[in-house]
Amino acid sequence: xxxxxxxxxxxxxxxxxxxxxxxxxxxxxxxxxxxxxxxxxxxxxxxxxxxxxxxxxxxxxxxxxxxxxxxxxxxxxxxxxxxxxxxxxxxxxxxxxxxxxxxxxxxxxxxxxxxxxxxxxxxxxxxxxxxxxxxxxxxxxxxxxxxxxxxxxxxxxxxxxxxxxxxxxxxxxxxxxxxxxxxxxxxxxxxxxxxxxxxxxxxxxxxxxxxxxxxxxxxxxxxxxxxxxxxxxxxxxxxxxxxxxxxxxxxxxxxxxxxxxxxxxxxxxxxxxxxxxxxxxxxxxxxxxxxxxxxxxxxxxxxxxxxxxxxxxxxxxxxxxxxxxxxxxxxxxxxxxxxxxxx
Amino acid sequence: xxxxxxxxxxxxxxxxxxxxxxxxxxxxxxxxxxxxxxxxxxxxxxxxxxxxxxxxxxxxxxxxxxxxxxxxxxxxxxxxxxxxxxxxxxxxxxxxxxxxxxxxxxxxxxxxxxxxxxxxxxxxxxxxxxxxxxxxxxxxxxxxxxxxxxxxxxxxxxxxxxxxxxxxxxxxxxxxxxxxxxxxxxxxxxxxxxxxxxxxxxxxxxxxxxxxxxxxxxxxxxxxxxxxxxxxxxxxxxxxxxxxxxxxxxxxxxxxxxxxxxxxxxxxxxxxxxxxxxxxxxxxxxxxxxxx
Numbered sequence: 001x002x003x004x005x006x007x008x009x010x011x012x013x014x015x016x017x018x019x020x021x022x023x024x025x026x027x028x029x030x031x032x033x034x035x036x037x038x039x040x041x042x043x044x045x046x047x048x049x050x051x052x053x054x055x056x057x058x059x060x061x062x063x064x065x066x067x068x069x070x071x072x073x074x075x076x077x078x079x080x081x082x083x084x085x086x087x088x089x090x091x092x093x094x095x096x097x098x099x100x101x102x103x104x105x106x107x108x109x110x111x112x113x114x115x116x117x118x119x120x121x122x123x124x125x126x127x128x129x130x131x132x133x134x135x136x137x138x139x140x141x142x143x144x145x146x147x148x149x150x151x152x153x154x155x156x157x158x159x160x161x162x163x164x165x166x167x168x169x170x171x172x173x174x175x176x177x178x179x180x181x182x183x184x185x186x187x188x189x190x191x192x193x194x195x196x197x198x199x200x201x202x203x204x205x206x207x208x209x210x211x212x213x214x215x216x217x218x219x220x221x222x223x224x225x226x227x228x229x230x231x232x233x234x235x236x237x238x239x240x241x242x243x244x245x246x247x248x249x250x251x252x253x254x255x256x257x258x259x260x261x262x263x264x265x266x267x268x269x270x271x272x273x274x275x276x277x278x279x280x281x282x283x284x285x286x287x288x289x290x291x292x293x294x295x296x297x298x299x300x301x302x303x304x305x306x307x308x309x310x311x312x313x314x315x316x317x318x319x320x321x322x323x324x325x326x327x328x329x330x331x332x333x334x335x336x337x338x339x340x341x342x343x
Numbered sequence: 344x345x346x347x348x349x350x351x352x353x354x355x356x357x358x359x360x361x362x363x364x365x366x367x368x369x370x371x372x373x374x375x376x377x378x379x380x381x382x383x384x385x386x387x388x389x390x391x392x393x394x395x396x397x398x399x400x401x402x403x404x405x406x407x408x409x410x411x412x413x414x415x416x417x418x419x420x421x422x423x424x425x426x427x428x429x430x431x432x433x434x435x436x437x438x439x440x441x442x443x444x445x446x447x448x449x450x451x452x453x454x455x456x457x458x459x460x461x462x463x464x465x466x467x468x469x470x471x472x473x474x475x476x477x478x479x480x481x482x483x484x485x486x487x488x489x490x491x492x493x494x495x496x497x498x499x500x501x502x503x504x505x506x507x508x509x510x511x512x513x514x515x516x517x518x519x520x521x522x523x524x525x526x527x528x529x530x531x532x533x534x535x536x537x538x539x540x541x542x543x544x545x546x547x548x549x550x551x552x553x554x555x556x557x558x559x560x561x562x563x564x565x566x567x568x569x570x571x572x573x574x575x576x577x578x579x580x581x582x583x584x585x586x587x588x589x590x591x592x593x594x595x596x597x598x599x600x601x602x603x604x605x606x607x608x609x610x611x612x613x614x615x616x617x618x619x620x621x622x623x624x625x626x627x628x629x630x631x632x633x634x635x
Contacts, residue, residue: 017451020455021451021454021455069435071439121614121617121618125617125618125619127614127617127618128564128617130382130435131557131560131561131564131613131617132614132617132618134554134557135554135557135561135610135611135613135614136610136614138554138607138610139607139610139611139614142603142604142606142607142610143603143607145603146601146603146604149603150601270439270443273436273439274440277436309454309455310451310454311450311451311454311460313446313447313450313451313460314447314451315447316443316444316446316447317444317447317448317451318447319440319443319447320440320441320443320444320447321444323436323437323439323440323443324426324432324437324440327426327430327432327433327436327437327440328426328430328431328432
C-alpha cells in the first residue's frame with residue numbers, strides 16, 4: 001500500500017513538471033493511458049516491454065535477497081542476447097525443438113557467467129559489486145558491439161544489428177500470445193516470465209537453498225555462524241541473477257526480433273531496479289510492477305508524437321520520481337508521528 | 344625523438360582526462376567520508392556539464408559556466424541530501440534514481456531551451472578553458488586534504504563517517520555535517536562535469552560522462568578513501584583512457600585492434616585495479632548508516 005502511494009506521488013510529481021513545458025498534466029496522463037492500453041496493438045507493445053522487465057526485476061530481486069545490489073542486469077542481458085543470436089546464426093542446421101533450447105541454454109550460461117564474475121569478485125576479492133557490475137556493463141556493450149559488427153553482422157542492412165537467426169530457432173508458429181497481438185513483438189516469453197516468477201517465489205520461500213540465500217541477505221554474520229557459506233551463496237545469487245537477466249534473450253532474440261540489435265534495450269536492466277523496488281523484491285509483485293513500468297514506457301513513447309515539448313525521455317523522469325517516491329520511507333514515519341502528536 | 348613526443352602527448356592527455364575524474368572523486372570523498380554513499384556522482388556530473396555548457400555559451404564565458412555548475416551542483420546535492428538524510432531513503436537506490444533523473448531531465452530542458460534533445464550549442468574556442476580546471480583540480484585535492492586532516496571542521500567530517508555517536512556526544516550535529524558534505528560533493532562533482540563541457544569539449548552532449556561518475560567511485564575505493572591516493576587512482580584511470588584514445592586505429596602488422604576492445608580498456612583497468620589491489624580497502628565505518 002505504502003508503495004502504491006509512493007508510486008502515485010512520484011507519478012503526480014512528474015506530471016506536474018510538465019506544467020513548466022507549457023503542457024496540461026492531465027492531458028499528458030491521458031496520453032500515457034491511451035498510448036499504453038488504447039488498443040490491442042498498444043497493449044501488445046506494453047506487454048512486450050513488460051516481459052524483459054519481469055526478467056530484470058527478478059534478476060535484481062534475487063540478488064537483493066542475498067544482500068547484493070545488481071546494477072549489472074543490463075550487461076548480463078546484452079551478453080545473453082548476443083550469445084543467443086550467435087548460436088542461431090553460427091549453427092543454422094540444428095532442428096526445431098532442440099534449436100531454441102540450445103540457444104536459450106547458451107544465453108542463460110552467458111548471462112549467468114557475466115553475473116558469476118561479479119559475484120566471484122565480490123565474494124572472493126571483496127570488490128564492491130555495484131561498481132564491478134557497472135564496469136561489466138560497459139565491457140559487455142563493447143564486446144557485443146564488436147561481435148555484432150565484425151563477426152555476425154547483418155549483410156542486408158546498414159543498421160547495427162546481427163544477421164537473422166535460422167528459422168528453426170524461433171517459436172513463432174507455436175506462439176499463442178503472439179497470435180493474440182498480431183504485428184507486435186509480444187510473444188510467449190511473457191508466459192515463461194510469469195512461470196519464472198512463480199518458480200522464484202517457490203525457490204525463495206519453500207527450499208533450503210532459498211532460505212540460505214535469504215539468511216545471508218538478512219544477516220551475513222549470523223548466516224556464517226549457522227554454517228552457511230556466504231561466499232558460495234553470494235556467487236550463486238549473482239550467477240542466478242545474471243541468468244535471469246539473460247532470459248531477455250528469449251523475448252527479444254528467439255521470441256520477436258530474431259536478431260540482436262545494438263541498443264535494443266532502453267535500459268531494461270536499470271528499470272528492473274525500479275521494478276524490484278516497487279515490488280519490494282517479491283517475485284509475484286514483480287509481475288505487476290513490471291506491467292506498470294512497461295505501460296509507462298510504452299505510454300511515454302507516444303509523447304514525441306502527441307505533444308510538441310515532451311519527449312520519450314520523460315519516462316525516465318517518471319521512473320526516477322517513482323523510485324524516489326517509494327524509497328523515501330521516512331516520510332511515512334514522519335506523517336505517522338505528526339498525526340500522533342496532533343491527536 | 345618520436346617516442347619522446349608520444350610520451351609527452353600521453354602525459355598531457357592523461358592530465359587533461361584526469362581533470363573531470365579528480366573533481367568527481369573529491370566530491371565522492373566529501374560525501375563518503377561523512378558517511379553518505381554517493382553513487383549519484385554520474386548524475387551530478389551530467390547536471391554540472393549541462394548547466395556549465397548552457398550558461399557558459401549564453402554569456403560566452405567559461406567562468407560563468409563554472410559558476411552555474413557550482414549552483415547546479417549545490418542544488419542537486421541539497422536535493423540528494425534531503426532524500427538520503429531527511430527522508431532516509433536507501434542511499435544506493437536514491438543514487439541510481441538521481442542518475443536516471445539526470446538522463447531524463449536534461450533532454451527535457453534541452454527540448455524547452457533549444458527545441459532539440461541532443462547537444463547544446465558550442466562555445467567559441469576562445470571562450471573555453473585552456474588549462475584552468477586542471478590546475479584547480481590539483482589545488483582542490485591539496486586543499487581538501489589539508490582541511491580534512493588539519494582543521495576542526497574537517498575532523499567533524501571524518502568523525503561523521505567513523506563515529507557519528509562520538510560526534511553527536513560532543514554536541515555537533517551529525518546531520519548538519521553530512522548536509523554540508525553532500526552539498527560540497529554536489530558542487531565538486533558538477534565541476535567535474537563542467538570541466539568536460541567547458542574544458543575537454545565545447546558543449547554538452549548526451550551521456551558525455553560515459554561512466555566517469557562510477558569510475559570516480561572506483562578511484563575513491565582504490566585510493567582507500569584518502570585524497571592523494573585517490574588522486575593517483577584518477578591518474579591511473581585517465582592514463583588508461585589516454586592510451587585507449589591513442590590506440591584507436593593502431594595496427595600490429597596486418598591486424599587492426601578492434602576499436603571496441605580498445606574502448607573497454609579503462610573499464611577493464613578499473614575492475615583489475617579494484618580486484619587486485621594490495622591490502623584491503625577499508626570504508627569509513629559508518630558509511631551508509633542512517634539515523635542521525
